[in-house]
Amino acid sequence: MKFKSQKGLLIIFTGNGKGKTTCAIGIAIRAAGHGMKISFIQFIKGTKETGEIKALSRFSDLIDVKVMGRGFTWKSDDLSKDEKAAQKAWRHAKNLILSGDFDMVILDEFTYAINYSMVSLKDVIETLTKRPVHCHVVITGRNAPQKLIDLADLVTEMHEIKHPFKDGIRAQRGIEF
Amino acid sequence: MKFKSQKGLLIIFTGNGKGKTTCAIGIAIRAAGHGMKISFIQFIKGTKETGEIKALSRFSDLIDVKVMGRGFTWKSDDLSKDEKAAQKAWRHAKNLILSGDFDMVILDEFTYAINYSMVSLKDVIETLTKRPVHCHVVITGRNAPQKLIDLADLVTEMHEIKHPFKDGIRAQRGIEF
Numbered sequence: 268m269k270f271k272s273q274k275g276l277l278i279i280f281t282g283n284g285k286g287k288t289t290c291a292i293g294i295a296i297r298a299a300g301h302g303m304k305i306s307f308i309q310f311i312k313g314t315k316e317t318g319e320i321k322a323l324s325r326f327s328d329l330i331d332v333k334v335m336g337r338g339f340t341w342k343s344d345d346l347s348k349d350e351k352a353a354q355k356a357w358r359h360a361k362n363l364i365l366s367g368d369f370d371m372v373i374l375d376e377f378t379y380a381i382n383y384s385m386v387s388l389k390d391v392i393e394t395l396t397k398r399p400v401h402c403h404v405v406i407t408g409r410n411a412p413q414k415l416i417d418l419a420d421l422v423t424e425m426h427e428i429k430h431p432f433k434d435g436i437r438a439q440r441g442i443e444f
Numbered sequence: 445m446k447f448k449s450q451k452g453l454l455i456i457f458t459g460n461g462k463g464k465t466t467c468a469i470g471i472a473i474r475a476a477g478h479g480m481k482i483s484f485i486q487f488i489k490g491t492k493e494t495g496e497i498k499a500l501s502r503f504s505d506l507i508d509v510k511v512m513g514r515g516f517t518w519k520s521d522d523l524s525k526d527e528k529a530a531q532k533a534w535r536h537a538k539n540l541i542l543s544g545d546f547d548m549v550i551l552d553e554f555t556y557a558i559n560y561s562m563v564s565l566k567d568v569i570e571t572l573t574k575r576p577v578h579c580h581v582v583i584t585g586r587n588a589p590q591k592l593i594d595l596a597d598l599v600t601e602m603h604e605i606k607h608p609f610k611d612g613i614r615a616q617r618g619i620e621f
Contacts, residue, residue: 273616276608280463285600290463290466292469293473296469296496297494297495298619300496300499300500303618317474318477320477321477322477325503326499416606419606421462422606423603424603428458429596439450440478441450441477441478441548442475
């Protein structure tokens with residue numbers, strides 16, 4: 268780990284505006300540009316057909332991508348399956364965070380798993396607190412719990428000023444997914 | 445241009461929080477994942493030694509990167525040189541936007557060039573209004589002018605909740621640059 272001399276930050280991108288996952292992709296790319304080793308775990312999305320996953324495949328030497336969700340929870344056909352998927356993803360993430368093998372672990376849309384009580388916030392806080400000192404952790408999703416914000420080093424809230432869906436424009440390839 | 449059937453959006457990432465350029469990188473990567481052709485122009489930064497520029501070089505078939513600034517304006521040694529650099533970058537951007545050859549043109553930290561009156565807002569608005577219909581334009585920077593926001597389809601304001609500089613932690617490689 269070339270980057271062990273750095274203090275790993277806990278970074279949170281939250282809020283109702285577009286840009287949280289987009290920002291997580293950007294931060295992964297920026298870190299990869301410096302040769303860091305990154306784990307990028309998607310907690311809600313269940314498809315690898317997104318632009319970000321296709322593009323991140325060019326960094327398979329540096330960025331380990333896992334798509335571990337089952338689609339969007341609020342449309343769920345089976346919440347117990349969602350819960351199992353979220354718990355499996357968290358066990359995987361926890362192992363990687365504690366292993367010390369990664370310079371950065373990104374938990375995309377992770378707040379939903381916490382807010383739906385699929386994953387224990389107490390376990391998350393304990394894991395983050397005892398993680399290796401060099402390991403950056405990036406968490407995205409709406410309504411980040413206050414205890415997570417209290418623990419974080421850097422928190423940005425994405426605030427929606429305007430969104431094209433409201434003007435009847437559909438989600439577009441390359442922009443929304 | 446495979447994507448001519450889509451309506452190009454004007455997207456703005458503004459506000460005082462971290463994540464504007466990071467988001468622009470993410471959106472470029474996501475679009476590249478779908479095979480879009482992208483121009484990424486940095487208006488303020490003057491170095492190619494950032495993580496994002498190193499990483500984007502893996503997409504040289506799809507993303508054309510130009511670093512056209514001279515560093516940060518508020519530390520400038522010569523404002524007239526900054527102004528010339530900004531005007532040159534804008535002429536380049538304008539040509540690309542109007543050419544129709546790109547699916548997406550990203551103007552990173554462009555609001556500073558407008559807010560410092562180095563580039564005419566009227567010219568920017570006219571260019572965006574008459575651009576080819578399929579061309580997405582992404583603009584980042586603090587204090588986006590209201591006229592630009594009025595014209596935009598999607599606007600996210602990055603709001604700083606917490607920033608590590610305030611705790612005396614220095615800018616870190618892979619996070620801030």
